[in-house]
Amino acid sequence: MKRNPRIKAALGSAFGLVLMAAGAVSAQEGGTVKSLAVPIPTELPPGDLGKTVALGRDIVNNTSTHPMSRQYVGNSLNCTSCHLDGGTNPKALSFLGAASVYPTFTPREKQTITLEDRNLNCFMRSMNGVRPPNGSEVSVAIAAYITWLSEGYPVKMSLKGPFGPNSQPSLKINPATADAAHGKTLYASTCASCHGSDGAGVGKFPPVWGSKSYNSGAGLAQNIKLATYLKNAMPLGNPNLSDKDALDIAAYVNAQPRPKFVLEEHMGKGK
Ligand code: HEC
Numbered sequence: 001m002k003r004n005p006r007i008k009a010a011l012g013s014a015f016g017l018v019l020m021a022a023g024a025v026s027a028q029e030g031g032t033v034k035s036l037a038v039p040i041p042t043e044l045p046p047g048d049l050g051k052t053v054a055l056g057r058d059i060v061n062n063t064s065t066h067p068m069s070r071q072y073v074g075n076s077l078n079c080t081s082c083h084l085d086g087g088t089n090p091k092a093l094s095f096l097g098a099a100s101v102y103p104t105f106t107p108r109e110k111q112t113i114t115l116e117d118r119n120l121n122c123f124m125r126s127m128n129g130v131r132p133p134n135g136s137e138v139s140v141a142i143a144a145y146i147t148w149l150s151e152g153y154p155v156k157m158s159l160k161g162p163f164g165p166n167s168q169p170s171l172k173i174n175p176a177t178a179d180a181a182h183g184k185t186l187y188a189s190t191c192a193s194c195h196g197s198d199g200a201g202v203g204k205f206p207p208v209w210g211s212k213s214y215n216s217g218a219g220l221a222q223n224i225k226l227a228t229y230l231k232n233a234m235p236l237g238n239p240n241l242s243d244k245d246a247l248d249i250a251a252y253v254n255a256q257p258r259p260k261f262v263l264e265e266h267m268g269k270g271k
């Protein structure tokens with residue numbers, strides 16, 4: 001059968017996408033990203049779309065102070081306090097490729113949610129704030145930024161978390177084995193210089209507990225999720241903890257006081 005050359009080209013590029021997908025999948029399974037199969041975009045789209053993407057990037061980096069987003073934030077964190085390097089760090093809750101798995105079903109909400117909804121959920125929980133309205137300029141700008149960071153990733157519906165192609169698999173360690181007393185000692189020697197012995201943060205280094213931190217409904221408030229994050233991201237610039245030490249520190253940090261999550265208080269005025 002003869003194929004129209006255009007279809008052939010399309011098939012060729014589809015094959016390229018399969019290869020990229022394979023790279024992304026092995027990143028997820030291997031737990032580390034050796035080399036990114038898809039380059040991180042550097043050039044903004046032209047015109048108004050590019051302006052929206054740039055706005056989203058600015059908001060993600062300065063969420064708690066930006067005039068368009070600060071009213072929705074209830075602590076002193078920015079999205080990039082956790083999603084390191086504006087979400088471009090492939091190991092620390094990466095935004096790279098994240099848009100390619102949405103809409104997706106989440107067990108937490110028992111709903112199929114869009115990327116926009118997912119962003120707004122982090123406002124309610126990780127940012128201890130309220131949801132900006134769906135479709136508002138701030139919400140659309142953040143979604144545009146994350147979609148831009150997902151260029152080149154094939155759309156792939158995900159049936160179970162962790163979701164984005166660069167999300168890190170959960171540590172395989174029983175959370176019940178956590179030793180918070182040992183975690184306290186490690187926190188003092190490994191974390192307190194930046195995050196404070198009272199957890200409130202030092203200078204530009206963000207708080208990890210207390211009234212300005214993430215609330216009890218946040219992903220990181222679960223010891224296994226915080227441990228997985230620490231293993232991949234902390235100490236900043238030199239993540240080197242063993243699985244057990246990461247879990248022990250997570251148990252200590254999450255045993256400290258933080259805002260309590262009550263869903264109704266975080267819904268905002270949007271639909
Ligand atoms: C306190 C840390 C923290 C902050 C701050 C934070 N997030 Fe998150 N975010 C997380 C964690 C943890 C997850 C993964 C949650 C899980 O596995 O349930 C996540 C997941 C996400 C995802 C899903 C990624 C994927 O691969 O599916 C998106 C999108 C996201 N966050 C956007 C945002 C945006 C936008 C902001 C700022 C408004 C933000 N986050 C602020 C911790 C944070």
Ligand code: HEC
Pocket residue numbers: 077080081082084085187190191192193194195204205206207208213214220230234235236249253
């Ligand atoms: C060299 C300083 C430094 C050290 C040491 C360090 N961190 Fe961080 N940490 C940071 C910075 C800076 C950020 C925010 C990144 C940003 O804004 O770009 C951060 C972010 C975090 C976050 C997510 C944001 C938040 O505040 O909730 C957690 C949780 C965290 N660190 C915990 C720890 C723990 C636990 C340790 C010890 C194992 C540790 N860090 C060691 C500097 C450090």
